[in-house]
Amino acid sequence: MTLEVGIIGTGMIGQDHIRRLTKVLSGVEVVGVTDIDQARAAAAAPEGAEVFATPAALISSEKVQAVVICSWGPAHEEQLLAAIAAGKPVFCEKPLVTSEAAALRVMEAEVAFGRRLVQVGFMRRFDADYRRLKAVIDGGKLGAPLMFHSVHRNASVPEGLYTSEMPLNDTLVHDADISRWLLSDEVTGVEVRVPRRSSRGGELRDPVFVLLHMASGALVDVEISVNIAYGYDIRGEVSCEAGVAALPNRPATVISDSNGIRQAIPADWRERFIEAYDQEFREWIEAASEGTATGPSTWDGYAATLVADAALCAVASRGLEPISMIAKPGLYGPLTAMAA
Template identity: 55%
Template sequence: MTLNVGVIGTGMIGQDHIRRLTHVLSGVRVSAVTDVDAGRAKTVADDLPAAVLQPSGQALIEDPAVDAVVVTSWGPTHEEYVLAAIAAGKQVFCEKPLATTEEACARILDAEVAAGRRMVMVGFMRRFDRQYRAMKEVLTGRSIGAPLLMHAAHRNPSVPPHFTSEMIINDSTVHDIDVARWMFDDEIAAVTVLKPRISSKAAAGFNDPLLVLLEMASGVIVDVEAMVNAGFGYDIRGEVVCEDGTVELSESAGAVVKRAGQYAGRVPANWRERFVSAFDAELQAWVDAVTAGGTTGPSAWDGYAATVACETGLRALHSGRREPIVLRERPDLYKEPTP
């Protein structure tokens, strides 16, 4: 069976997912595309012999030739399309964020709970990265004791001129927020944001880097160094300190070569290079699950919790204080941990 997928949003990430769905993954094809930029969507559709160009996201969702939906449009549009997909009874893969506000995420939760089954997967691809999965396997096995704290770093070589300090939380640290919840099977209880010395590479009025402190409900502390003008490359770090040892991500560059008194390795140039395999594994897992009649991966609850943590992080960024996180009661539909 081939799963027919409609893609809403043909920008950078949308085109990357279309390439993956068309040329990398199995059991799937892109049957429809749409974008607010109709010209761009037409250009993409012209390169896909099986795809129909739809005039809107709603029309794509209603298309009987579309079995499931991938949402890669602008963040504020996610709520509308995810709700429409749920109403149409179609599984939906939504790139992060699930929605841009706590209230919007809550409406999605309510709709999915009313439907009585999980229909949403959120695109937190680090859960499908082999290095992160190896770390979680060690922690789950408790071979080095209970976790105490985690050090993390998210370093971008540069960002576009429109990038702001707030986007360091919403666009970069959001991945570390989801990793922390998943790694420890725990919710975040509070957020504090510290502002170190500002990099000379940062634009005026732009606090870069930031140090984000996440307090897990269990007492584990996660510190995230978020820096988006690192210059030298895309560098992702993670180390968990436990009672009887530590576990860390292997070098994100891959192999480290040692010779003649020196050692060297490659630092990824961007997020595509570092996480291409995770993106592939993530969407293949979704395709396989939907084909089998269900879904998998990060749930709408995970998307909701991440958005609430980001909103709280923004309050902490501006207040300079420790800000507690308050979540609604977790519905039974989401009580089981997600992969």
């Protein structure tokens, strides 16, 4: 069986996902695309795919069995609600939405529908290195996790489009989600410190240093730097009671020559997480073909949104901003069942 998919948003990641859905993965066909920039949608459309005038037309089309949302964050809510109303499985790039109220509206709609339809694009959960790290922690031989050091560095971000809020409400959401998943824990409070500003980003608030307080008492420190120049560098190290487990550098090949011993550094997220995105869509296609969703859920998107909101408040207050979540609806499983 082939899953017939429509893509909303044909910018950077939309085009990359169209490439993987048409050239890399099987069991799927891109039958429709749409973008507010119709010329961009037409240029990105695979042969034979229809270019729809609006997201609503794409979602309601009988040709489209499942939807992939790659538009900007503030547009996600309306498109998610339309996909849920149509009863169609939907993959939504992060962030799920951009406010707590919007996350609750999406959750309410999915719970009322009665079956999971939404998978959020937290691709780190599908990365082989993060999965091995989680297996070590869950294995328990190192004892309880006490601290997680997460480093999230981008070489650069689009000038003018990436604002000072975005390190916290666009970039940090990955670290928030992976911390919850790796430690099987929830975030209960957030602090933010703003160090000396990098001159490379102009007036942009960059870098930022974030401290996540977890329900277990574990602490997570996150460095977000979005103009680090040298490449896309993602690091993670978990300090446990009886040992430490860390991600390897990627790519893993070590070159030794007259310049010394070194490893290459990926240019951006497309390169670093290429296999994780492939695996995230393999698993999405399998679930969507059954009319449902697995993997990171609306609940996980809601949790990351709360962290982003609290982090933005913490910049202003310079204090610990508490997070309180609603009771978890049964649709999203128990707290400990946070597998990808």
